[in-house]
Amino acid sequence: MTASTQSEAERAALRELDMDLLAEVERKVLWLSTAIIDAANSPSRKDPDGLKIGGHQASSASMTTIMTALWFTQLTSEDRVSVKPHASPVLHAINYLLGELTPEQLGTLRAFHGLQSYPSRSKDPDTVDYSTGSVGIGATAPIWGAIARRYAADTASVPRSAGRQYSLVGDAELDEGAVWEAVLDPSVTDLGELVWIVDFNRQSLDRVVPNISATRLQAMFAAAGWQVITLKYGRFLTALFDAPGGHHLKDRIDGMSNPEYQRLLRCSPAELRERLPGEGPGAGDIRALLDGLDDTQVTRVIRGLAGHDIPSLVDAFDRIDDSRPTVIFAYTIKGNGLPNAGHPQNHSNLLKPDQLALVAQQLGEDVTEPWRGFAEGSDAALLCTRTAERLRRRPVAVAEPPTVPADFGREIKGHSSTQQALGRLLLDLTRLAPAAARRVVTVAPDVASSTNLGGWVNKAGVWSSTAKRDWFADDAETILHWDERPTGQHVELGIAEVNLVSLLGELGATWSRWGEPLLPIGTLYDPFVTRALEPWSFGVYGGGQSILIGTPSGVTLAAEGGAHQSIITPSIGIEQPGVVSFEPAFVQDFEWCMLDALGRLGRAGGSSSYFRLSSRVLDQSMAAVPVDPAARERRRRQVVAGGYALRRAAAPAVTLVGMGAVLPEVLVAADRLGELGIPADVVCVTSADRLYRAVRARTGHGSRDAGAGDPAIVDQLFPADRATPMVTILDGHPHTLAFLAAVHGVRSINLGVTEFGQTGTLQELYRLHGIGPDAQVGAALDLVDPSPRH
Template sequence: MIWQANHRTDKEKGDPKIGGHPAGCASSLHIMGALHLLVKSGFDHIANKPHASPTDHAYNYLLDNLLKSDLSKLSLDEANQAMHGLRKFTNGDEYVFQSYHSAYDPDQHNFFPSGSVGIPPVEAGYMALAYRYASEHGYDVPKDAHFWAVCGDSEFREGSMYEAVPDFSEREIGNLTWILDYNRQSLDGHRLVNNAILGGTDADRVERTMAANGWEVIQVRHGGKREALFAKKEGEAFKNFLEKELTDYDLQALLLVHDLKLLKDTLAKDYPSLKKFLTATADQDVYEALRDFGGHDMMSLAKAMMKSKESKRKPTIIIAHTLKGWGLKAAAQQGNHSSLPHEDEVEELRAKQGITGNTLYARFDDKSVEGKFLSARGEKIYADIKAQNALKAKNQDYFLTKLAEFGDMPSSLEINTKMTSYPHTQWMLGQLTAKLTRISNTSLNESELKAGQKALTDNEKPFKLPGELFISMAPDVGTSTNLNPAMDGKIFGAQEVQDIEAELGVKDGKLPDLVPGEDVTDRFLRFEIAEGNVMSCVGAFGKMRDIVGVPIIPLMTVYDFFLKRALDQYFYNLYWKSSFICVGTPSGVTLSPEGAQHGWKSDVQIPNQITWEPYFCQELDWIMVDAIRRHVLNDNAGRSGVLLRLVTRGAEQKDFTKYLSKQARFKVGLEGKLSRAEFPVAGAVNEEEVAAMSEAEMFAVVREDVLKGAYFLIDYRGYAGYEPGDNVINIFAMGALVAEAMKASEALLARGIYANVIVVTSSDLLTGIQAHENDYHYLRNELGINADLYLKKAEEISTGDLITVAGRRVPVVSVHDGEAGLLDNLGSIIGVRQECLAVRKHSKCGRPSEIFKYHHLDDASIVEACGKVLSETALEKVMVSEQALGEANQASHKAAHWTDLWPSATHSQKH
């Protein structure tokens, strides 16, 4: 496959090399053979190291398990086409394989995407946990599914894997087996480890490390030839030499020696303990035994794999000793990672398999022993695949039917914020998760209610099933991100802990009860400070909907700054199209007292992500409910990864209704133009004297806008004196900075400028990837933000044939807490001048008002930015001729600077 992919005839000039990893595939050949041919079921899941994915494709080709999306099998011609299509682009009219395991492959069933080393093995562990969680909560998932992960020995140094190692053992993930393809080589060449300090080879270190972390360890060092020699006289010395004396680097060097006499003489000279053994052993036997690794003994591997399944409480690691490049001329060579075989070697391999002519791929004859075995084995796996798909369909029908019992899901969880002083969005998160927790643990049968429990209201009943499906988790920040009610006495965990605090009478009832259990009411996963683990876990749980039809709704919280610690896992989740909610809170420099390092908010734009940053608590309510509804109804394609960015700065919630009720569109029976009571305009109506719609009516309209990405909070359209192109500006504010934008708008109105405030709830929907997909339709057409040119006569020139006019558009100022890239493309999208106020330097400690001023995000800075873009817009000129520019004798004009029109003490000089 790899050779053919690199020798296509349609190569274009400048194309990069196709590449591939034959040596890495050969290293894993027998490991994957044991899995595919002897051990795995169609319910098992596999994470293979990226470089060995062609090995899986080859086995699935032989097993006739290359499948279409409807699970029908590819024809032989289509299968051959796929084998020819490794790393080939397709428009969907032919089957191909991606470079690494992918959902686009025709054998993708229960394979984890494998493009990023160190992450798929962790996903396998948390998928195993998700299966157990689902089963313990009464949901139907495949029984006895096992989770396998093959990784390279260099990959095993990835921090993501070591972060997960103690977690999997503590959670007693017994149906997880990692297989270490221990070939002693990495991408750059031979692995050189410090044997003296590590106390042996890296395999020895791994064994001790994993055993110390509660894992079962199985070493598969030796093949049958070695075992036979061990049984002979002096054979124990040879075994001791291989296991205790020989370093990995020395072994790699010896594997490159093909002169039998030189090999034997070198061993005799350097290892005197082997002299008797070498004297009694033929040169050829010594040569073959040296490279007879257990990782290429399929039966030994299968035995070890079956042994690993016996452990029900401990995960297992199998250290399979292998030869990188097994069976190839590049075996054990220093630079063999990406080396390709020559055509003569390919021909030699074809000849050994009896493949003739132009055929590159061939299955065994159906009537041969091999063909019959492969057919029977393939059909057994295929039956499991279809059974899992049938279970998924059954689960999907069950949940959709169950969800419909109480009608459509309401748009809100109806959290009352009116009695709370200056609540913040992180507080609201706690209220929403607490209510879901209460609803999930309240019986619909009122006769079963516990003392103090209230019956569910009609609005709450539709949330009963989503509440039961809801699970939350955090990397040791559950209490500090307001998840206390979801945690209290509801920790899901296998670890048996005697509640000694309660027995001694010293338990603090005001703090969350963190003693774990596995009751159906336990729906919180507690973690140490391990952001990568939690991100992988939330992705695995979020994938249960697509794999087995159980739409578990996972939510994780993480301090927004530390989202970067798990960015690789986050990308993996989005690429994998997992459906989950990640809450970055608190976020940005708004968490000002905590200081500089935690304040940087990155502009994360990745396909399949939708980012929300609400200001009012009611916005978060709508957003959360919408995300839950879309998840359970499988209605979130292209946006299944939800990122909520929240803050701990309180906001006056009454401002929401206060400013909405001032808008002309929400006035009842309005005739004429409006004016603000503080600034009356002749002939206009005082807006306070015109009744507004009810809050519920206004919210019904605004909710739709919130969920589309932005809405007008302050809107002066319909006000007297409102002159676009003269005294109108649009302020786009996101998150905590909405408060500053409101103050700036009021200050500007006092100066005769109508500053609309558009609250951005989702930069992705307004200006990001999702917006780009529909050419920013909502921004341009539904919000009505455009680059219309408003012409006003400026001065006459000569006979009047030519006049100069001020061509003014409505400029934009954006303000948000984070990197500029979150909103700095608004002006270019619309086609107007924009000033983007964002965080462009490291922060300090202080209260929000001080920090906002330090970063020029405060209301005064917004006012200045508005003055700047209004003035710059006013300086634009358009030349118009009555004779269609036929006689354009343009007059010269002095170039002006915007500060001439908006003087400020802060401008000491003009640029």
């Protein structure tokens, strides 16, 4: 894969750009980004509740040179860029110069429906390739975007890209474990289109980072197979190092600690002449060297880093090796060009009016006319016009997603689990809906076989950018065949849930990025959903639509012990925006819900889904699926809407509401209550999420998105004339279903899991946590007969 559609002539022309002209653009970008944040905090924008609006002028300033060089000399329309979150004003400033924003919009940073605090692909009005803001997640997004683009090119109609995927990363962001989980994944070393540019300013939010080591970080990237380019000193300093005594100056700067270096940034020229030479053997030579420089040049000695030297950056871009990922460490100064440059607490510090006026004077700007662009017809204006034309993208025509059937129309018999049903559904999809099946892509972090994807993997193959030999293909005892080829539909990653869901987000965004919808499904052990939640949530925020399947789940895992028993994931499913969660008990319920989830992917107004599945094998006849076609369709609609009445008593005294793997115990409890003369209705919940939305919609407070609840389901499950005391039961936190008692204001007892589990048999664990038949019968008796029992 080549890295750019530019011809050599075009590249040569960009390299020959007048550096003074680029410096003029850089100064304009610095001013605009600084003024954008100042406007957000102006008296006219003061929050009536006194809350700080904020912004990051220093963080933006450290990226200004890098982004100017990248946009105006390097990027093509095929390239995509993930911008450091706190540098969003720089992105908006550049997009303004390219004609994408109006002057009025520049004053709306952090305003209601204005420019977002951090780059947002779904909410900002100008071009944003990746939503960023969750530290570490935006940095790695282009990795998964590159894989998603390659996959879509191999399996859909997306043209193979010639563009690069850039990440503009703050050095403190490299503290995030998500970064190294991604960098070290075996699939990354072949992605030659990846280019990371590290803004190496050696400051974090609170301080100068004392022991950050570029050498150590560079070695870690190199060990992962990346090309490492280091940009430390710009042309001025490099030339100075070659002067007599210059090697002592270089040794002195190289050897000083980060805090000492940052302190020198705050010094006047006179102070620099005194403090910079130090006390080493070369101090005299350094002092003599400084004596030959004027005050402006002395200041450049300590500030002349390559990350603020456009020619050095352009040279680095020309050295990118497109056969492997590249990381460029660009040494910068946080707040470069601003009065607070290098100050250890400048992260969210805002310039005072007199400081802003000084910056305007130095940059040739006017605080009373902050959004003034370049004069029409000027060289700078023409450069902006040419750059905008070069970066202009063709509108994306979004293809219609494939039709997914609502019902396979078959009778499900025997004993099975919802986890086993996943693999069978994918295989059935290849027969019954081949167009939809061809769009399915499954992803797993080394748990494909243990989450029942084995049959699908054998059928669909494993995706690889090149065909690879399966050395176990002729081994008669091999059950899982690892057939790696460009047309494969399963992507296997290392054991890192963050990588899994990050890739899901990008696979789920191909419909809007490239016009070709995919149907991405990721499987992981349910206890690890919480580990993966932040990046998956951020992918949903950025427009990615996917299905996440957590299986197996709950204390129903019994013998696995407390470490593998998820408790809070059912309520997470209710609370996660942009996602519909399901926890079906029976295979038929799972099939209907899964087909509904697949049908909401890859489209405007679509949504993601989360399934909590179980490895517990159940007798499927307990589902009592109606045979009559009309009754069956009614049941299907109810299942998808959130639940159905599994049993109706003639005159119920109590209602048992169960969800997921505990339904056999709910039915046993209902039988026992009937023997005690306490008839019970049994309601099977398939989606607490959709029922909660339905309850809210019933009062006029529900959302109207693709996962919105159907108010009618509430009255179908809980008609007013059957309102009785309620016992809710699930293998998860009891508050998940507690809201249902409020439908008719009945008394309720909510059973579930609130403590870490133990190893043991299934019934031992159910007794321990009070969700078995005994606990259900006891709770029902307490509700029906509240008098003390002895």
